[in-house]
Amino acid sequence: MADILLEVRDIHAEVEGKEILKGLNLEIKKGEVHVIMGPNGAGKSTLVNIIMGHPKYDVTKGSIIFEGEDITELKTEERAKKGIFLSFQAPEEVPGITVESFLRASKSAITGKPLKVMAFKKELKEKMALLKIDESYAGRYLNVGFSGGEKKKNEILQMMMLNPKLAILDETDSGLDVDAVKIVSNGVKQFKNEDNAILIITHNSKILESLDVDYVHVIQDGKVVKVGDANLVNEINEKGFENIASV
Amino acid sequence: MEKRKTYVDDLDRGLYDIRNEDRYSYKVSSGLTPEIVEAISREKNEPQWMRDFRLKSLDIYNKIKMPTWGPSLEELDMDNIVTYVKPDTSLKGSWEEVPEDIKNTFERLGIPQAERESLAGVGAQYDSEVVYHSIREELVQQGVIYTDMETAIRDYEDIVKEYFMKLVPPSDHKFVALHGAVWSGGSFVYVPEGVKVEIPLQSYFRLNSPGAGQFEHTLIIVEKGAYLHFIEGCSAPKYNVTNLHAGCVELFVKEDAYLRYSTIENWSKNMMNLNTKRAVVDKNGTIEWVSGSFGSKVSMLYPMSILRGEGARAEFTGVTFAAKGQILDTGAKVVHAAPYTSSNINSKSISKGGGEAVYRGAIKVAANAHHCKSTVSCESLMLDDISRSDTLPVLDILNDEVDIGHEAKIGRISEEAIYYLMTRGISEEEAKAMIVRGFVEPIAKELPLEYAVEMNNLIKLEMEGSIG
Amino acid sequence: MSEILNNLNNIPVRTWRWLGVNETNIKDKMPEIKDYNLNPLIENNGEGYKVFDIKKNNSSIRFFDNKRDIGIADPLTDLVTKNFNSGYLIEVDENKKVQEPILIDYKMDTNNSVLVDNNFIIAGENSEITVVIKYSSNKGDEAFHSGLTKLYAKKGAVINLVKVQLMEDDGIHLDAIAAATEEEAEINCVLIELGAKSTVTSCKNDLLSKNSKANIYSIYLGDKDRSIDINYVINHYGRKSESNIKTNGALMDKSSKIFRGTIDFKRGSKESKGMEEEYAVLLSSGIRNRSVPLLLCAEDDVQGQHAASTGKIDENKLFYLMSRGFSELEAKKLIIESSFNPITEKVPIEELREEISEYIRRRMLNV
DSSP, X not given: OTTEEEEEEEEEEEETTEEEEEEEEEEEETTOEEEEEOOTTSSHHHHHHHHHTOTTEEXXXXXXXETTEEOTTOOHHHHHHHTEEEEOSSOOOEEEEEHHHHHHHHHHHHHOXXXXXXXXXXXXXXXXXXXXXXXXXXXXXXXXXXXHHHHHHHHHHHHHHHOOSEEEEESTTTTOOHHHHHHHHHHHHHHOOSSOEEEEEOSSOGGXXXXXXXXXXXXXXXXXXXXXXXXXXHHHHHHOSTTSOOO | XXXXXXXXXXXXXXXXXXXXXXXXXXXXXXXXXXXXXXXXXXXXXXXXXXXXXXXXXXXXXXXXXXXXXXXXXXXXXXGGOBOOEEOSSXXXXXGGGSOHHHHHHHHHTTHHHHHXXXXXXXXXXXXXXXXXXXXXXXXXXXXXXXXXXXXXXXXXXXXXXXXXXXXXXXXXXXXXXXXXXXXXXXXXXXXXXXXXXXXXXXXXXXXXSTTBEEOOEEEEEEOTTOEEEEEXXXXXXXXXXXXXXXXXXXXXXOTTOEEEEEEEEEOOTTEEEOOEEEEEEOTTOXXXXXXXXXXXXXXXXXXXEEEOSTTOEEEEEEEEEEOTTOEEEEEEEEEEOSTTOEEEEEEEEEEOTTOEXXXXXXXXXXXXXXXXXXXXXXEEEEOSTTOEEEEEEEEEEOOSSEEEEEEXXXXXXXXXXXXXXXXXXXXXXXXXXXXXXXXXXXXXXXXXXXXXXXXXXXXXXXXXXXXX | OOOOOOSBSOOSSOOOGGGOOSOBOOOSOOOOOOOOOOOOBOSOSOTTEEEEETTTOOGGGXXXXXXXXXXXXXXXXXXXXXXOSBOEEEEEOTTOBOOSOEEEEEEEOGGGOEEEEEEEEEEOTTOEEEEEEEEEXXXXXXXXXEEEEEEEEOTTOEEEEEEEEEOXXXXXXXXXXXXXXXXXXXEEEEEEEOOSSEEEEXXXXXXXXXXXXXXXXXXXXXXXXXXXXXXXXXXXXXXXXEEEEEEEEEEOTTOEEEEEEEEEEOTTOTTEEEEEEEEEEEOSTTOEEEEEEEEEESOSSEEEEEEEEEESOOHHHHHHHHTTTOOHHHHHHHHHHHHHHHHHTTOOOHHHHHHHHHHHHHHGGGO
């Protein structure tokens, strides 16, 4: 099936010796929007981190397949080069490197080709304007002194510049005010097309209002306990996680 | 102030390790006796007062003990240091007249290119004599003097006599006394009142003979209301025999004057670098030090600023990178000797591969220095668990109406930051190098472009471990 | 015994001599060491611990003979070990958490003006104990105190040592604390040393094994021509060890102080954290304030930080208090006292806390 982008097969994963994921399955096809929800400690961030290959997390069983290739053993930067992008919940501050030079280095590393400087600058300017990020941010040190909302917007800017096949958005809308949520949602919507896919981890549903959600997965205790469509979000918001019937 | 910058091609360490045949016209036998000191003075045709000064310094040298703190200097065997080596040419006025191989060395280091395009004057020192000195016409007309020390003693004897080793007297410590006895070469700069030297002046030192010592003396006087940016760069090729650098820099910043002194010390890994730098600043004057310490086996380097005029200011920005086999003991000292003075020290250090970096600092506030302010910030990055990094600051305050703060941090590159960069396609190695470059960025941006490039290159080489 | 003590409070790494912080030499002559005949121990043989008077029975201190070299080997340690005239060993049983603090109240008077105390605390596994040692003297007696306290916390134990020194202005106070902390154990030192014309104090704690913790909280108050000399050293040997040094002080008149605080991360102390803060408020122009916060590191996977700051009282703060009805003098006192409070609050005996506050207030009358 050529249009399956990501397959997570029976993943068991642990961190610091403690097992968090206990047989989790997930399948994402091109063009789809998936949402992961679940109570705290369910394993949402673990899932995100093992897809991205965070060195602290161990996969003890199962595999991760991206575009038909087993990437379970691949290093993080290799996965980025394959086209997986993670928008962090708490992006790191890296003093001494500007947003612009960082993006240039990253894009060049991912495409494996040297950049055409003028084209890059033009694209950066356009995307910053789209996300209503002031031009001056390009010259600021990466995330240093940025407010929570500014950091999140900067993550989405990176996503739009690096153009991944699979974008994982980890709590991207938390900490954003109403206007910022609209702008970010708009950016995500613009990015979304038939060839890429989005995986959103979220607590609340503001960002989902402007996207066509295909599947909602509820994770509890390291496993997917229920899969539904967009309506499941409302059901959870009304009834809470405990009352959702298990699969 | 408009600054035009040149772009020097990326250098690699190999470029620094060129050696020329050791052919010299005159070599002093090893060991340090009054006869040798007199021979040096005679060769230079010095006035009597300088000869006497040298002999008196030798006397002091023999009496003072080695320092009781800091890194071990036992590798230094003074009897085997040939202190004075004179290259096979006399002072030249234009670059074309300098002998081919000496010229090539400097040409490969990019010096004449830089001189042509952005610097107002260049002094290039090769072993113990200054080979080439030039200064732009306009500056000469404004009364700016930029020449080598030997010429300065002859042509500007009165000024030199008034200032020479008054700020750093031979009694200060053993290696200053040594310097006083055998000093050779170096630059003399005099900027008259109100003159603003728009483009930086530069000197470049290079040590070629195995086992030789470098004892250049730099004396800079910036008169009232004047402005100068001076750049000093240095390097030496690798040899097995220990080389010694005991230079001395004396900076006099008068009322309302401004002096920026930038340097990248990149001596080879067998060098003992015991340089003494000091500035005295008068009312409302400013001294800014920008410093990168990379090479040498042992470095003891603590630029000192004496703020003796009201409102005087000192700024120090520095980075030290200690790699395998290196002990870089560096820092800064500031003495607030007048009211309303201020100082700011920003020091960063990196330790890797078994290297030891030490920040050694002192802020002293005299009893009369009310309303003074000082902030010191030290940050140390450890890149592995076989290196060392120590922070030894001292505050000595004798007045209550002050605002003094010091902070230091030590740690390693955050794993989360590396992971973050890796998720953006950057390899772990490149991520570390990026973060280290970002760490030293505050210093890099204060340096002229070619120095910033040189510094980034040095860091890149150190990170890759290709410098032996 | 009248020799002068030299080379005390040595800094772990020497620096420029002209700063005068490498070590301390006592200029005063040492007095004759007579007997100390008062009984300072208030609590004796309660539940869960044993107390030995080591003047009568010193076999129990053999425990410390083959411990790694705890403490600083210097003339002070030597003096006390050979010449002590009072001392107790408190040994806490395994798993016992002693709630009531043990108080050793050392008073010095005309007949007992020289005190050389040598005290030991051994906390058995998972035990907990608080010991308060107080030193005080009478005016005119020229009291001399020289003491050494050795602490050893076994696995999982907690020792809280509180030292309160309220000697008169003509006294001399030399005090050393030497501690070692095993796995999962914790030693907290609260040091309130406010009196005596000259104090030389030190506290050294070796964090031997993983998850061990050391905290030092101290305050000092310099006035007249008092001299205060402090040397704290925390050595991180164990993984995930944590340390915290917090010292607040105020200096006025012609007093002087040297603070040396060293956090040393030894190779192998991975994932350890060390934090040191020292703040000194300066109230007059004749003072001399010296600070040497040292951070030594041979391990990359650590987090070390220190901060030292000094200066006069923040003018904005003063103004704010004055706008609420306080005079400038009252405002200053309030600000200084409030900087001491977080640390004096850690003294577990209420009467003693009040005595300390009274003492501070008395000393600050002429701020």
